[in-house]
Amino acid sequence: MTRYVIGPDVALMLAEKRARVSDQHRLLAPTLLRSQVLAQLFSDVRAGRSDRKEANERLDHLRRLDIRLLGDRVLQRTAWDFAEQLGWHDTFIAEYVALARLQADALVVRDPAIAHAASRHVAIARYEDLLA
Numbered sequence: 001m002t003r004y005v006i007g008p009d010v011a012l013m014l015a016e017k018r019a020r021v022s023d024q025h026r027l028l029a030p031t032l033l034r035s036q037v038l039a040q041l042f043s044d045v046r047a048g049r050s051d052r053k054e055a056n057e058r059l060d061h062l063r064r065l066d067i068r069l070l071g072d073r074v075l076q077r078t079a080w081d082f083a084e085q086l087g088w089h090d091t092f093i094a095e096y097v098a099l100a101r102l103q104a105d106a107l108v109v110r111d112p113a114i115a116h117a118a119s120r121h122v123a124i125a126r127y128e129d130l131l132a
Contacts, residue, residue: 001024001025001026002024002025002026002105002106003025003026003027003028003103003104003105003106004025004026004027004028004104004105004106004107004108004125004129004130005027005028005029005096005099005100005103005104005106005107005108006027006028006029006033006067006108006109006130007029007093007096007107007108007109007110007111007114008033008036008037008040009109009110009111010108010109010110010127010130011029011033011037011062011067012037012040012041012058013110013127014061014062014065014130015037015058015059015061015062016058018061019130019131020131020132021065021130021131021132022130022131022132023132025130026068027065027066027067027068027130028067028068028069028070028099028103028104029067029068029069029070029096029099030069030070030071030075030079030095030096030098030099031069031070031071032071032092032095033067033069034069036092037059037062038059041055041058041059042055070099070103071095074102075095075098075099075102076091076095078098078101078102079091079094079095079097079098080094081098082094082097082098082101082121085121086117086118093109093114093118096109096118097118097121097122100118100122100123101121101122104122105123105125106122106123106124106125106129107122107123107124107125108124108125108126108127108129108130109124110127
């Protein structure tokens with residue numbers, strides 16, 4: 001079983017496309033994924049890019065994917081270290097990199113700049129690698 005840490009951009013893509021993840025994979029994310037996804041869906045509804053019904057359906061799809069959410073002390077400490085090393089202004093993305101380093105086989109993000117920066121520390125996989 002391959003363990004992938006997915007970023008919020010990937011989670012939102014999985015939800016938008018109602019994608020099915022291979023049974024051979026386990027999805028992981030920091031606990032902040034829940035808030036980031038909710039905030040983005042809310043923003044999309046407020047901006048008229050989506051409606052509340054669609055946002056709720058996307059959230060339901062994500063819940064069915066059984067993403068294991070983690071956020072312990074070691075993860076936080078490691079995220080802090082990564083944010084410092086990478087010169088980032090906050091620790092949000094660093095939590096994804098830290099979790100990939102600590103508990104996963106690879107990180108999946110769609111943003112090429114984040115993938116490039118993280119690739120010095122963890123393996124990077126493609127969105128398509130997740131799919132059934």
